Amino acid sequence: MGNRKCGGCKVDLTKEQVLDKLKSVRGPDLESNIIDLGMVSDVFIADGKVYFSITVPAERAKDLEPLRQAAERTVKELPGVKGAMVALTADKKAGGATPPRPAAQPADNHGHQGHHHGHSHAPPQARSPQQAKAGVPGIGAIIAVASGKGGVGKSTTAVNLALALQANGLRVGVLDADIYGPSMPRLLKISGRPGQIDGRIIRPMENYGLKVMSMGFLVDEETAMIWRGPMVQSALMQMLREVAWGELDVLVVDMPPGTGDAQLTMAQQVPLAGAVIVSTPQDLALIDARKGLTMFRKVEVPVLGIIENMSYFIAPDTGNRYDIFGHGGARNEAERIGVPFLGEVPLTMTIRETSDAGTPVVVSEPDGVSAGIYRDIATKVWQQLKGTTQRAAPAIVFE
Ligand SMILES: Nc1ncnc2c1ncn2[C@@H]1O[C@H](COP(=O)(O)OP(=O)(O)OP(=O)(O)O)[C@@H](O)[C@H]1O
Numbered sequence: 556m557g558n559r560k561c562g563g564c565k566v567d568l569t570k571e572q573v574l575d576k577l578k579s580v581r582g583p584d585l586e587s588n589i590i591d592l593g594m595v596s597d598v599f600i601a602d603g604k605v606y607f608s609i610t611v612p613a614e615r616a617k618d619l620e621p622l623r624q625a626a627e628r629t630v631k632e633l634p635g636v637k638g639a640m641v642a643l644t645a646d647k648k649a650g651g652a653t654p655p656r657p658a659a660q661p662a663d664n665h666g667h668q669g670h671h672h673g674h675s676h677a678p679p680q681a682r683s684p685q686q687a688k689a690g691v692p693g694i695g696a697i698i699a700v701a702s703g704k705g706g707v708g709k710s711t712t713a714v715n716l717a718l719a720l721q722a723n724g725l726r727v728g729v730l731d732a733d734i735y736g737p738s739m740p741r742l743l744k745i746s747g748r749p750g751q752i753d754g755r756i757i758r759p760m761e762n763y764g765l766k767v768m769s770m771g772f773l774v775d776e777e778t779a780m781i782w783r784g785p786m787v788q789s790a791l792m793q794m795l796r797e798v799a800w801g802e803l804d805v806l807v808v809d810m811p812p813g814t815g816d817a818q819l820t821m822a823q824q825v826p827l828a829g830a831v832i833v834s835t836p837q838d839l840a841l842i843d844a845r846k847g848l849t850m851f852r853k854v855e856v857p858v859l860g861i862i863e864n865m866s867y868f869i870a871p872d873t874g875n876r877y878d879i880f881g882h883g884g885a886r887n888e889a890e891r892i893g894v895p896f897l898g899e900v901p902l903t904m905t906i907r908e909t910s911d912a913g914t915p916v917v918v919s920e921p922d923g924v925s926a927g928i929y930r931d932i933a934t935k936v937w938q939q940l941k942g943t944t945q946r947a948a949p950a951i952v953f954e
Pocket residue numbers: 702704705706707708709710711712733736738812864865900901902903904906907908910911
């Protein structure tokens with residue numbers, strides 16, 4: 556099969572073609588193929604790119620990397636396939652079909668990993684933790700901006716922090732890891748598709764001097780919504796490692812909101828030098844922020860500090876400040892648990908409007924109060940980073 560004609564047109568590749576092609580890939584027992592062994596998950600095709608996972612016995616995941624590569628190579632032989640992302644899913648059930656998973660679930664069985672800090676079980680892509688966490692050449696430090704729950708202004712904070720780090724003289728990139736709800740195309744007013752170098756390495760998009768990569772540039776949101784854990788992980792790893800980031804001092808990763816398994820897996824797989832937690836002052840958000848701290852501790856990523864967003868309100872007409880949210884909660888919490896407090900960002904119309912217009916306040920009003928606050932926060936983040944040895948420090952750095 557695979558003989559569908561497509562004279563330079565949009566590819567109309569079908570799942571059936573892919574599945575059929577995959578019958579030529581032999582399973583680990585060499586007796587049968589991976590389709591008949593029921594090892595291949597649902598196949599998703601978007602824009603000529605093919606995504607699926609192969610379920611392998613957990614204890615053999617490490618050895619089966621060649622199988623993953625063979626499957627990827629084989630699919631790429633199909634006419635019209637622009638790329639393939641195949642992930643290995645470690646499963647206790649050897650050779651069984653991939654069980655359906657809800658969209659935001661992780662690829663692997665890291666319910667176990669959590670207890671062992673990810674050192675003893677095979678991660679989803681069959682890399683050893685050390686390999687998976689190997690740094691990205693050219694990038695000095697990768698930091699995560701995370702929040703315990705959605706809507707606290709994490710993405711707004713991430714983008715302004717990135718721009719503020721840049722304003723402080725650093726070379727900065729942004730990786731939007733929120734695959735189900737990417738914000739960076741909108742926040743940085745970037746549209747279009749990234750180009751490729753040698754048909755493989757993706758050229759990052761750029762605006763305001765930042766190099767930016769987001770799933771929003773590659774697929775539409777509806778497509779991403781149906782992805783399962785393994786595909787999300789593969790996509791993230793590709794955006795991290797197969798992008799021509801060049802030389803960067805810092806790569807800011809805008810994490811998906813929340814502290815579920817998907818976030819934990821990401822925190823584990825991305826070689827993070829540290830994490831910044833964004834919280835609003837409300838009690839509820841602080842409880843969630845605490846979950847964020849716990850998550851990074853679990854994977855031994857140093858928490859660089861907490862930022863309180865929407866900390867107080869500045870009335871647009873008078874410029875008066877109102878502490879309507881019981882501000883200061885994050886500072887107290889940070890002190891209580893011995894995590895640096897990085898600063899308070901007010902709730903202002905300017906931050907909201909500039910964010911929503913794709914002209915973040917740090918670049919559109921660099922002399923304003925808010926931009927100054929973000930730059931101070933960026934300075935503190937950088938200081939914390941410098942005091943933290945990548946991956947080697949304890950989870951929390953005490954003075
Ligand atoms: N300090 C602020 N002042 C005013 N508005 C803000 C501030 N921070 C964020 N916002 C606004 O709050 C909304 C949510 O922000 P944002 O999208 O950054 O949150 P998020 O936590 O990343 O959300 P999600 O979890 O849905 O990705 C946006 O409209 C944004 O403009």
